Amino acid sequence: MPLPSNVIIPDDKPYYEWAHGTLRQKVSPSLEHSRIQMMLGALLMPWARDRGVLASEWDMDVTPASGDTRRYLPDVGFTSFAALKAAGQLDAAIPEISPDLGIEILSPHDDRKYLADKIAAYLSAGTRAVIVIDPATRTFGVHRSAGTEVLFEGQAFTDEAFPDLSLDVRDVFGILDRKPE
Amino acid sequence: MSLPASLSQAQHQRPYYEWSRGILREKLSPKTDHSRVQFKIGALLVAWGENVGIVGGEIDTNVTPSPGDTRRYLPDVGFTSFASLAAVGQTGSRIPEIPPDLAVEILSPTQDRAYLAEKVSAYLAAGSRVVIVADPASRRFAVHRRTGVETLLAGDVFTDPAFAGLNLDVTAVFGILDRR
Numbered sequence: 001m002p003l004p005s006n007v008i009i010p011d012d013k014p015y016y017e018w019a020h021g022t023l024r025q026k027v028s029p030s031l032e033h034s035r036i037q038m039m040l041g042a043l044l045m046p047w048a049r050d051r052g053v054l055a056s057e058w059d060m061d062v063t064p065a066s067g068d069t070r071r072y073l074p075d076v077g078f079t080s081f082a083a084l085k086a087a088g089q090l091d092a093a094i095p096e097i098s099p100d101l102g103i104e105i106l107s108p109h110d111d112r113k114y115l116a117d118k119i120a121a122y123l124s125a126g127t128r129a130v131i132v133i134d135p136a137t138r139t140f141g142v143h144r145s146a147g148t149e150v151l152f153e154g155q156a157f158t159d160e161a162f163p164d165l166s167l168d169v170r171d172v173f174g175i176l177d178r179k180p181e
Numbered sequence: 182m183s184l185p186a187s188l189s190q191a192q193h194q195r196p197y198y199e200w201s202r203g204i205l206r207e208k209l210s211p212k213t214d215h216s217r218v219q220f221k222i223g224a225l226l227v228a229w230g231e232n233v234g235i236v237g238g239e240i241d242t243n244v245t246p247s248p249g250d251t252r253r254y255l256p257d258v259g260f261t262s263f264a265s266l267a268a269v270g271q272t273g274s275r276i277p278e279i280p281p282d283l284a285v286e287i288l289s290p291t292q293d294r295a296y297l298a299e300k301v302s303a304y305l306a307a308g309s310r311v312v313i314v315a316d317p318a319s320r321r322f323a324v325h326r327r328t329g330v331e332t333l334l335a336g337d338v339f340t341d342p343a344f345a346g347l348n349l350d351v352t353a354v355f356g357i358l359d360r361r
Contacts, residue, residue, distance in 0.1 A: 010198050019275075030274050031235065031237060031240055031274075031276075031277075034226075034235055034238050034239060034240045035235060035236065036222075036236035037223075037237075037238055038223040038226070038227050038236045038237060038238055038258075039227055039231070041220040041221070041223045041224035041227065042224040042225075042227035042228050042231070045220070045221065045224040049360055050360060051192065053213060053217060054217070054220060055213060055216030055217045055219075056216055056220045056223070056238060057238075057239070058212070058213060058216045059212045059213075059216075059218075074201055076220075081360075081361055090361065091355070092213070093212040093213055093214075094212050094213070095213065128276070152231055154194060172319060175227070175231060178231055179263065
């Protein structure tokens with residue numbers, strides 16, 4: 001479902017999300033946030049390349065309930081070609097479905113209530129898993145419709161909805177340990 | 182060579198197509214494609230440079246092309262070597278006060294070209310070695326250096342002595358858009 005026609009979201013930076021009738025500026029990523037985001041790209045790209053679209057800060061119109069369409073930009077999103085095709089969104093500049101896998105990276109200034117609302121919206125709209133990555137604790141919060149699981153270093157995210165994907169917690173945060181000698 | 186019948190009138194439904202040299206090419210979806218190209222370049226840079234510098238996307242960076250003229254830019258993708266950061270005491274900085282050694286900007290259809298040109302000039306004046314402007318529509322890199330601009334097309338590979346071992350294959354970067 002598209003956003004209401006009277007909602008105009010600027011194309012240029014800063015990027016905005018839209019939910020509950022309110023435009024909200026997307027927080028500019030911190031250095032750590034951005035390094036993790038790019039590391040996720042390096043780790044996920046080989047798995048995703050023939051399976052679907054993997055992108056960062058990807059404009060998506062998410063509809064958790066009839067008449068409630070929101071514009072979200074997941075820090076990292078993966079949507080299978082099959083899901084895009086089934087929804088007739090294969091060629092959409094702004095797909096009108098939620099990502100199969102959404103990843104949000106916590107920043108110190110994140111509004112936790114807003115994030116919780118966003119996670120709930122993704123899951124209601126069909127997302128299979130939302131991973132919330134916390135650089136401060138080096139943990140993954142993995143949210144599914146069935147509940148939430150916390151993963152620590154030494155563990156890896158896997159899910160039957162994403163065959164052959166294994167996202168090692170330590171590999172992701174390891175990028176933050178790369179520093180000048 | 183005549184246009185295909187499907188293009189005899191204006192297109193009103195996605196996907197849109199362009200036609201050139203006998204080839205029908207699907208018109209890019211600007212938002213999604215920008216994100217995919219950005220992430221692809223970031224992933225390639227991490228694979229090359231994760232041990233020698235910082236790769237980030239949309240990182241707040243203070244760029245000073247001339248004294249008294251400091252600007253805040255957020256390059257779509259940036260690489261700054263640990264050596265460059267250490268040389269100016271910016272190793273632990275959350276908002277680096279130096280431009281990336283390599284900056285990448287990805288064109289969008291609605292982009293303000295004059296603003297972009299000014300930004301490219303500012304990066305170079307402030308110390309960036311190279312600024313790559315990647316254009317998903319034409320599948321080209323415009324590689325800006327202080328010495329001039331070089332255009333790389335499909336089949337070309339970006340290399341530069343300042344980034345030893347880095348090979349950014351134009352075809353590989355934009356090839357992500359052909360994955361369907």
